[in-house]
Amino acid sequence: MKTRYAIIGAGPTGLGAARRLTELGEKSFVVLEKNSHPGGLAASFTDKKGFTWDIGGHVVFSHYEYYDRLLDELMQGEYIEHLRESWVRALKSWVPYPFQNNIRHLPNQEKWECVRGLLPGERSETTPDNFREWINSIFGKGIAKYFMLPYNYKVWATYPEKMSFSWIGERVSVVDLRSVLKNIILEKDHLSWGPNNKFRFPLKGGTGSIYRKLAATVADHIKYNTQIVSIDQQAKRLTDSEGNMFEYDHLLNTAPIDILTASWLTSPSEQLINAADKLKHNSVIVAGIGLSSSKTDPRCWMYFPENDCPFYRVTNFHNYSPRNTPIPGQGRALMCEVSYSKDKKLDPAKVVQEVEDGLINTTLLSDTERKDIISRWSINVDYGYPIPCLQRDEALQILQPALESMNIYSRGRFGGWKYEVSNMDHSVMQGVEWAQRMINGEPETTYRI
Structure with missing residues (x-):
């Protein structure tokens, strides 16, 4: 298959790029997605008991008029607007x-x-x-x-x-x-700091519903279950795990840039391999604890710095939308995030039990409420956060210009590896701005090398 633009990944960045290419009249492009669904790290899942879960605590807020208009079109008023209420558990105090x-x-x-x-x-x-x-x-x-x-x-x-x-x-x-x-x-509280003080959330389907709807607008261009295994940067040709080949003029990569460089490129230079090796990331397990019982708790999410629990954040996901539980408005969905890495190890097989114990240690659950737990869901995300390590900027200054000299553009949460511009709005706009650069020659402003 030959195409003008190839896009790796149907997450927020890849879909933002695809949507904008379409708006600008470009039809010669393909989006290659390894999963059977769109959304990437912004996907959502419904477990066997009927609870909806995100991959972490996503909230919808924006720095961009384009993204706001896109959300209005996709959500069509089917969302709930929240004022953030978040707390920190420290020294047995909230x-x-x-x-x-x-x-x-x-x-x-x-x-x-x-x-x-x-x-x-x-x-x-x-x-x-x-x-x-x-x-x-x-x-x-x-x-x-x-x-x-x-x-x-x-x-x-x-x-x-x-x-x-x-x-x-x-x-x-x-x-x-x-x-x-x-x-x-x-005796006053200062609560309103931050860009996510007010946020929106889809009424049904979790955050992933946004990107399923966005994907539907460019569905004819997406190929799911397509795992890239090699990129011949000289021939400008992608090969997937089934042996299918895709020839392109320009490539947008939204997969991790270290995988792109060290695993997919044909004969990358030692300099590029060394630069990619300097990039660090953590991994995250998201554990969802679904309860049949209800309890009034207006908090959106809570942070946990101490060692009496494995999670760093818990989201009252049932507060985001009443349809995140099997019976709308009844029950609780506690979404807990646990990180790990070489510097912070854990046993994935024990995480859900440790999360459950941690909810009791931090008073979010009482011991008697264990009987109300009807769902224990989890997902292990290998690439959780791109870490702004000491070597990151130096590595990116080597990697990105070299890739662009090959007509490969790497953007998005892990494609660009800049946490500071990897909110959902940032991620979508990285794709949008790349498309505008390709078609109209407009400079990118969200992601800068």
């Missing part, structure tokens, strides 16, 4: 998120440690070399100790000293001593 803005909820001794760490002369004023040093210099030793360091190790499954801080941007709320003291003395 602290409103962001933790650093609401430390008044901590016990007095730990509250003082957090304040003392913010006082003049307590924080280093030298330029930090890594994420750990950045945390200590921005938040002080108290906030670092009780939340920032343990939580970030838990979510990234990577020691913070092995990470850079160039990705921060709007991802982390920094802290102001004046505001902290004001909130403590006036």
Whole structure:
């Protein structure tokens, strides 16, 4: 098969590219998807008991007019709008998120440690070399100790000293001593920080319903169950596991860039292989605990920095939509995320049981509520988060220009490997902007090399 544009992956980036190519009048393209369904890491699943689960705690918010219009078209008003309510479990207390803005909820001794760490002369004023040093210099030793360091190790499954801080941007709320003291003395909470303070969620079908509908608009161009095994970059030819070949002029890759470089390319240079090897990622197990019983709890999601549970985040997924449970509006769906890596190992066979125990340890469930559990679902995601490790930017500065010289463009959560632009809106727009670059020569603005 010969085509002008080949796209690897029918996740948000690949589908965004396909949709935009169609809008711009381009018909010569194909989307090759290894799974039997679209959505990638934004897919959703319904388990045998009728609970709907996402692959992690996705929420719909946007920085882009194009993405907003696309969502309006796809969801057609069938969504629920939420005001974020999120909390942190620390020191047997529930602290409103962001933790650093609401430390008044901590016990007095730990509250003082957090304040003392913010006082003049307590924080280093030298330029930090890594994420750990950045945390200590921005938040002080108290906030670092009780939340920032343990939580970030838990979510990234990577020691913070092995990470850079160039990705921060709007991802982390920094802290102001004046505001902290004001909130403590006036007993006020600061809750509205962040771009996802207000978000939408599909009424039915989970986040994946968005991308199933998007895929339907370009369905004639998608080939499912197509696993790429090699790319001859000189001949501009893809080969799948069945021996089918696809010739292309331009290639958009949304699969992990390290797999593309080290496993698929024909005879990649040693420089490219070494650069790809510098990229690090964690893995995530999403465990869904479905209960028949209901309980009023307005929280959207909760963060867990401590060791009394394996998960770093739990989402009250039944709050996102009443149709996420078998009987709409009844029961509970607790979606729990657990990370692992070479630096943070676990036994996947024991995770669901450990999650269940952790829900009890953190008071989200009582021991007597075990009898109400009617579903235990899980999915093991090998590529969970692209880690902004110390070598990431250097590696990408080698990989991306070299690939583009071959007419290969690598974008998306793992294709681009930039966590700071891998929300769903970012991911879709990376595909959209790539298509506009190909057809109209417009510069990309979301993903920059």
